[in-house]
Each structure stands twice: as structure tokens, then as C-alpha cells.
Amino acid sequence: MAKHLARIHGTEEDRVNCPFYFKIGACRHSDRCSRLHHRPAFSPTLLIKHIYRHPVRLAELQQAATAGETVIDQKQAMEDFLCFYEDMFLELSKFGRIDELHVCDNLGDHMIGHVYCKFFNEEDASDALQVMNGRFYDGRRMEVEFSPVTDFREARCRDYDETFCSRGGFCNFLHSKPVPTALIRDLELESEMDRRREKDERRDKDREERRARKRERRERREKKRSRKLSRRSRSRSRSRSSRSHSDESDDSRSH
Numbered sequence: 624m625a626k627h628l629a630r631i632h633g634t635e636e637d638r639v640n641c642p643f644y645f646k647i648g649a650c651r652h653s654d655r656c657s658r659l660h661h662r663p664a665f666s667p668t669l670l671i672k673h674i675y676r677h678p679v680r681l682a683e684l685q686q687a688a689t690a691g692e693t694v695i696d697q698k699q700a701m702e703d704f705l706c707f708y709e710d711m712f713l714e715l716s717k718f719g720r721i722d723e724l725h726v727c728d729n730l731g732d733h734m735i736g737h738v739y740c741k742f743f744n745e746e747d748a749s750d751a752l753q754v755m756n757g758r759f760y761d762g763r764r765m766e767v768e769f770s771p772v773t774d775f776r777e778a779r780c781r782d783y784d785e786t787f788c789s790r791g792g793f794c795n796f797l798h799s800k801p802v803p804t805a806l807i808r809d810l811e812l813e814s815e816m817d818r819r820r821e822k823d824e825r826r827d828k829d830r831e832e833r834r835a836r837k838r839e840r841r842e843r844r845e846k847k848r849s850r851k852l853s854r855r856s857r858s859r860s861r862s863r864s865s866r867s868h869s870d871e872s873d874d875s876r877s878h
């Protein structure tokens with residue numbers, strides 16, 4: 624029984640857990656889904672919801688506002704996307720090494736503009752969530768959560784990756800916008816250098832602080848020693864004066 628449940632977990636056969644939420648971390652029924660969306664308490668993967676401004680959605684909004692036909696400038700849209708990807712990559716990689724970063728090309732309301740970031744370390748994902756959730760990017764508040772997706776092969780749409788997905792932007796599997804490998808390599812290198820530089824700076828600061836503490840301790844010790852010395856010299860002069868008294872009295876007795 625337990626084995627059977629484990630096998631069907633998150634599949635179509637599973638009547639309890641939602642297979643879409645389990646595999647893709649997003650389901651078109653959202654909270655109204657009849658099956659469970661089990662949100663993980665920890666995960667190496669973060670989902671930043673609806674943060675990428677999809678050019679198709681932007682064109683729709685513009686069209687609605689101007690009541691005219693809007694044509695998407697594909698070249699500009701691509702440039703904007705690559706800039707966005709760079710921003711996200713460098714911002715997220717401050718917390719640790721990134722394994723995968725995906726930006727959704729999907730148009731469905733439950734997936735549009737989603738960004739998935741999988742870190743090599745779960746702790747780095749947790750740190751990033753703490754800092755980035757609620758912060759603003761491009762004038763919009765970021766909503767960040769742990770995602771159940773850890774194997775993107777299960778989440779991605781094979782048709783989209785191979786050739787063409789007939790469901791288009793409304794497919795419920797992840798359409799991850801392609802990014803040139805050379806750009807990813809560059810970003811990995813740059814972020815690695817940034818992290819190393821920050822580590823060095825932190826180490827220098829630590830060393831400086833340690834030195835300052837050492838100096839303080841030495842100064843305290845010296846002060847204490849000089850206090851002790853002055854006390855000793857005072858008590859010595861006192862004992863000398865009392866001795867001179869007794870000498871006097873001795874003298875008087877001898878008389």
C-alpha cells in the first residue's frame with residue numbers, strides 16, 4: 624500500500640496530490656484545486672512569482688490602453704529579456720551558486736512571468752528567500768516561495784524544448800525561455816568572482832576587527848598594570864612614612 628502510494632505520488636493516478644503542482648510548482652486551479660498542493664518547508668528551488676514582464680502581456684495591456692494594434696519589437700523584447708535574466712542571475716547568485724535559472728515563456732495566468740531558481744545548496748535558497756521576499760524589483764514587490772520542483776526534466780515541456788508546442792503559451796508545462804550558453808557561462812564566472820571578492824573583503828574586515836580587539840585588550844592590560852604600579856608605589860611610600868614614625872618612637876625610647 625505504502626509502496627503503491629509512493630509510486631503514484633504526484634501522478635495522474637494520485638487522487639490526493641496535484642500532479643501539476645508537484646511537477647511544475649504551478650497549477651491553473653491554484654488554491655481552488657481539488658487536489659493537494661503540498662508546499663515544501665524547505666527546498667533548493669525558489670519560485671519568484673510573475674516577476675518577468677512578458678512582452679505579449681505588455682503588448683496586450685498597451686493595446687487595451689490605446690485601443691490600437693501593437694506590434695512587438697522582437698529584437699527589443701529579446702534584449703529586455705537578456706537584461707532581465709542577467710539581473711536575476713547576478714542578484715540571486717549573491718546567496719550562492721546557482722544550478723538552474725528558468726524564466727517562464729508561458730502565458731497562462733498561473734505561470735506568466737514566473738522565475739525558478741535552483742541553488743546547489745538548500746541553505747542558500749533559504750537565505751535568498753529571507754532577503755528577496757517582499758523586496759522590490761522594477762517597481763514590483765517580489766513574491767518568493769519554496770518550490771517543490773527539483774527535477775526540471777519533469778517540469779519542462781518536451782515539445783517546446785525539441786521543436787514546437789502546439790498548445791503555445793497556454794501549455795501547462797514549463798516553457799523555459801532559451802538563454803545562450805555563453806551568457807550563462809559569463810554570468811557564472813562573474814558571480815563566482817563577486818562571491819570570492821566579497822569573501823576576501825569579509826575576511827579582511829574580520830582580521831581588522833580581531834586586531835582592534837587585540838589592541839583594546841592590550842590597552843586595558845596596560846592601564847591595569849599602571850594602576851597597580853601607582854597603587855604599589857603609594858602604599859610603599861605610606862609604609863615608609865609609618866616606618867619613619869616608629870623609628871622616631873624607637874629613638875624616643877632610646878632616649
Ligand SMILES: [Zn+2]
Nearest residue numbers: 641644650656
Ligand atoms: Zn492543482
Ligand SMILES: [Zn+2]
Nearest residue numbers: 780783788794
Ligand atoms: Zn508545451
